[in-house]
Amino acid sequence: MTRFDFHARVQHGLLAVSLAVLILTGFPVKFAAQPWARAVVRLFGSFEGLLAVHLAAAAVLAFTALYYLSAVSLALARRRLDFSIVPRLRDFGDFGRHLGYLIGLRPDAPRFGKFTWWEKFEFWAVVWGTAVMGASGLVLVFPELAGRFVPRWAVGALRVAHSNEAVLAFLAVVFGHTFAVHFSPHVFPGSTVWLNGRATLSQLHEDHAMMYEVLVSRNAAPPRPMKESRWVRSRPLIVTELAAYGLLIAAVYVAVVPHLLGA
Amino acid sequence: MVSGRTRRLAAVVVLAALAAGGRVTPAQAEPPATGVTGDCLECHGEPLTAEAGGRPVDLMVDPDRYAASAHGDLGCSLCHRPPVHVSLEQARAAALDACDTCHENHDFGPAGTSRPGFFVHPDPPLGCAGCHGDIHAVRPRDDSSSVLNGANITGFCGPCHREQTDAYLYSYHGSARRLGSRHAPDCGDCHGHLPPVSLDPQVPTSREGEATCLACHRGGAAALANLQETGREHVTPLTTGAGLDGLARRAVWKLFLAVIFFNVTKDGAVIVFDLTRRLRRAGRRE
Numbered sequence: 001m002t003r004f005d006f007h008a009r010v011q012h013g014l015l016a017v018s019l020a021v022l023i024l025t026g027f028p029v030k031f032a033a034q035p036w037a038r039a040v041v042r043l044f045g046s047f048e049g050l051l052a053v054h055l056a057a058a059a060v061l062a063f064t065a066l067y068y069l070s071a072v073s074l075a076l077a078r079r080r081l082d083f084s085i086v087p088r089l090r091d092f093g094d095f096g097r098h099l100g101y102l103i104g105l106r107p108d109a110p111r112f113g114k115f116t117w118w119e120k121f122e123f124w125a126v127v128w129g130t131a132v133m134g135a136s137g138l139v140l141v142f143p144e145l146a147g148r149f150v151p152r153w154a155v156g157a158l159r160v161a162h163s164n165e166a167v168l169a170f171l172a173v174v175f176g177h178t179f180a181v182h183f184s185p186h187v188f189p190g191s192t193v194w195l196n197g198r199a200t201l202s203q204l205h206e207d208h209a210m211m212y213e214v215l216v217s218r219n220a221a222p223p224r225p226m227k228e229s230r231w232v233r234s235r236p237l238i239v240t241e242l243a244a245y246g247l248l249i250a251a252v253y254v255a256v257v258p259h260l261l262g263a
Numbered sequence: 264m265v266s267g268r269t270r271r272l273a274a275v276v277v278l279a280a281l282a283a284g285g286r287v288t289p290a291q292a293e294p295p296a297t298g299v300t301g302d303c304l305e306c307h308g309e310p311l312t313a314e315a316g317g318r319p320v321d322l323m324v325d326p327d328r329y330a331a332s333a334h335g336d337l338g339c340s341l342c343h344r345p346p347v348h349v350s351l352e353q354a355r356a357a358a359l360d361a362c363d364t365c366h367e368n369h370d371f372g373p374a375g376t377s378r379p380g381f382f383v384h385p386d387p388p389l390g391c392a393g394c395h396g397d398i399h400a401v402r403p404r405d406d407s408s409s410v411l412n413g414a415n416i417t418g419f420c421g422p423c424h425r426e427q428t429d430a431y432l433y434s435y436h437g438s439a440r441r442l443g444s445r446h447a448p449d450c451g452d453c454h455g456h457l458p459p460v461s462l463d464p465q466v467p468t469s470r471e472g473e474a475t476c477l478a479c480h481r482g483g484a485a486a487l488a489n490l491q492e493t494g495r496e497h498v499t500p501l502t503t504g505a506g507l508d509g510l511a512r513r514a515v516w517k518l519f520l521a522v523i524f525f526n527v528t529k530d531g532a533v534i535v536f537d538l539t540r541r542l543r544r545a546g547r548r549e
């Protein structure tokens with residue numbers, strides 16, 4: 001079943017590339033004291049080169065946002081805008097039921113519609129993140145202009161926001177997104193929705209049961225998917241992933257918690 | 264062995280150059296014959312002390328460290344102009360005057376605002392060596408142990424002005440400088456190497472407050488008044504006692520840390536529980 005049309009795939013590609021480059025060229029500035037930061041700067045020739053690439057990638061991100069917004073406006077004008085990405089009360093319940101199922105408190109997995117609670121969460125996180133990064137980034141690029149309207153303490157606070165939202169975005173990709181679309185055994189080694197727009201029947205069945213049923217009712221799919229990915233039963237894969245994610249999560253806690261609780 | 268005549272000749276050459284051209288850049292300066300150094304080091308290359316004002320003064324110059332220093336091929340008499348064996352104060356003042364020969368304009372200010380000479384750190388009074396360390400062992404700028412090296416850019420000021428230098432390194436200026444930017448300012452670019460124009464601690468930059476920022480942020484004149492009234496430089500999320508400046512940064516910082524914590528906990532829980540559930544299931548039906 002097609003989940004991403006052509007425009008969505010292009011937008012996803014532009015977002016992925018620009019975000020990766022922004023993180024690669026932004027993190028050395030944040031972590032300038034680390035030896036690896038200088039190594040990354042050397043890749044770009046000079047600090048000025050690094051910043052120029054950061055700003056070029058920011059322009060690509062801005063273009064992507066405009067591209068997306070114009071597609072949305074067009075669909076709205078034609079009264080064909082799909083609002084199913086908007087969160088509903090039900091999504092909060094889904095979140096609880098899903099966790100209950102994963103922990104083993106509930107026998108059956110909740111049945112999701114076109115977008116799961118985590119997909120909606122990720123979508124709005126990207127919207128929020130792009131707005132924050134765009135606004136704070138512009139203030140950092142044009143301090144002479146921004147300084148006329150924004151107080152000095154706010155310029156400083158916006159820089160802190162830019163710096164930390166970047167970490168938040170990075171971690172959201174590393175944990176939530178890569179697991180949902182690459183490493184979760186039922187999609188491993190990776191969903192192809194971003195490439196050809198299509199999800200497999202078994203992925204659809206697990207993540208979007210309500211959509212799957214629509215296919216069944218149209219006789220476009222068997223009552224249960226014929227085959228399951230062999231990875232869902234691969235114990236080596238699952239154990240490796242548990243160890244890797246466990247270590248990563250512990251590392252983040254070690255880095256974050258002392259600052260969170262400290263002075 | 265070089266004779267005393269040659270030594271005097273070398274000194275005359277330098278003095279003549281000074282008299283004729285006023286200031287001499289390193290390229291123009293005629294380094295005295297190295298033999299001069301050798302002669303001096305016969306005594307000064309070994310442990311040698313004198314007494315001044317009741318305190319012992321170290322007069323030794325380590326020949327190896329000197330030879331490896333940025334000044335290693337200048338020779339003694341470029342700075343220590345004859346007569347050299349005078350009172351210690353006279354000798355020192357004369358030698359400090361000599362820095363000016365090459366480091367003519369020891370300030371980064373725009374033309375017209377700088378005054379050639381040396382920064383005399385007001386309190387405590389520090390001469391060149393106070394910041395640059397032993398002048399006989401000063402390292403070239405690209406040496407990582409030089410206080411001028413990019414990696415060590417707060418080296419002059421850090422030991423005493425820790426809060427300011429930490430905040431500087433946290434700032435965009437400091438990060439960019441640390442990563443090799445040639446445009447980003449270091450301490451001296453704003454504070455200069457001259458006595459501050461105003462000794463009022465609120466205005467510690469060498470130029471008048473606005474000229475300091477506008478030297479680079481040329482289009483910023485309209486923003487400056489607003490920015491100066493609503494906050495200051497050298498503030499991090501951890502700075503206390505800086506009013507809104509510190510509070511706003513700290514609030515945003517903590518807020519994001521909390522959101523990061525929440526998000527990793529949410530994603531982490533889903534990942535770990537999802538995987539353990541699948542692991543049990545994979546075991547059951549095998």
Ligand code: HEM
Nearest residue numbers: 022023026027029030058133134137138140141163166435
């Ligand atoms: C998701 C997108 C982005 C990411 C992940 C990102 C990441 C970063 C990071 C980590 C830093 C270093 C912050 C620090 O010094 O602590 C940075 C600096 C910077 N970014 Fe971005 N950025 C993004 C988007 C943008 C955009 C859209 C713009 C411009 C409109 C921008 C302009 C800048 C500028 C000018 C700096 C240097 C100023 C400074 O560090 O204080 N960035 N970025």
